[in-house]
Amino acid sequence: MASRAQEALTVEQLEALLDAIETRSPTGKRNLALLTLMADTGLRIGETLALETRDLVTEAGQIMAVKVRNGKRGKAANVAVGRRAAARLARWLQAREAQGIGNGAVFCTISKGKRARGRATSEGFAEGIEVVTLEPGKRISDRYVRQVVTRLAERAGIEGRVTPHTLRHTFATHLLRETGNLKLVQQALRHSDVTTTARVYSHLTENDVADAVRNLREGSRPEREADEALAVMEGLSPEARAALARRLMEEA
Secondary structure (H helix, E strand, O other): OOOOEOOOOOHHHHHHHHHOOOOOOHHHHHHHHHHHHHHHHOOOHHHHHOOEHHHEEEEOOEEEEEEEOOOHHHOOEEEEOOHHHHHHHHHHHHHHHHOOOOOOEOOEOOOOEEEEEEEEEOOEEEEEEEEEEEOOOOEOOHHHHHHHHHHHHHHOOOOOEOOHHHHHHHHHHHHHHHHOOHHHHHHHHOOOOHHHHHHHOOOOOHHHHHHHHHHHHOOOOOOHHHHHHHHHHHOOOHHHHHHHHHHHHHHO
């Protein structure tokens, strides 16, 4: 039976995960930029891998935001990029350019040449091998990123199953705990309404979310959606809250 995925990493675990990346090679620079961007912005893996060089929003030569063109349900948005992620992204872009890769997918393959691998069939691997041509500049796959995250988590000594989606939950959890502002988290995650955000993050302690919702309700004017979100939290038992969080984890 597969182990349950981590809901969120601590600050220390996140740093350990990122520190486990070897950054001397172009591949390491790419992977560090990729995972830092996801961890610091809350981007989904599909949104991150869909980014192209034309989607980088710069000002005075500095990366300020990324343009998400194909978000969930087709939503487009500009997502601000902090200094750490911007610096690591810039280092990867320099390494990418040094590899002679032009415009296209930001997070792309680097290797070129040929590689032999087992010949795959619908029923498994057949006898013999096939030669695969490797071309730089192709978009890397989400399967590859999942494998990288798993290896890094093991190297960092993090118990439990860590996935790319864990980074999105880590971003939101830290933002909610630091600001107590559920509306801000909703906007950062680009959820359609705050009730969805409250439900998805019901794995936090009751006080974390309930206090954040109260802060929202006690703002400049009463908001119906704040009342609805608070009702969601206060109307659930701890067991139901945990079950709901697990069910909705992949919907976020």
